[in-house]
Amino acid sequence: MKKDLHPDYQIVEATCSTCGTKFKFGSTKKTISVDVCSGCHVVYTGDKAKTKATGMIDKFNQRLAKANKK
Numbered sequence: 001m002k003k004d005l006h007p008d009y010q011i012v013e014a015t016c017s018t019c020g021t022k023f024k025f026g027s028t029k030k031t032i033s034v035d036v037c038s039g040c041h042v043v044y045t046g047d048k049a050k051t052k053a054t055g056m057i058d059k060f061n062q063r064l065a066k067a068n069k070k
Helices: 056-069
Strands: 010-016 022-027 032-034
Parallel strands (some): 010 032
Antiparallel strands (some): 010 022
């Protein structure tokens, strides 16, 4: 077998960019950043307040109100 063929497997610390939670696991990369983790994802937390559920009509009315203020 060839020597130094495979990349080094090391313990890395991944950081969630949303809540800042840090996780440690093994990988061949040096740094890993995740957008959403289990600590802040709405499926795991059950909190629906973080999601914006506005329809197209609501968005239009907001833009119209902003334009009328000018």
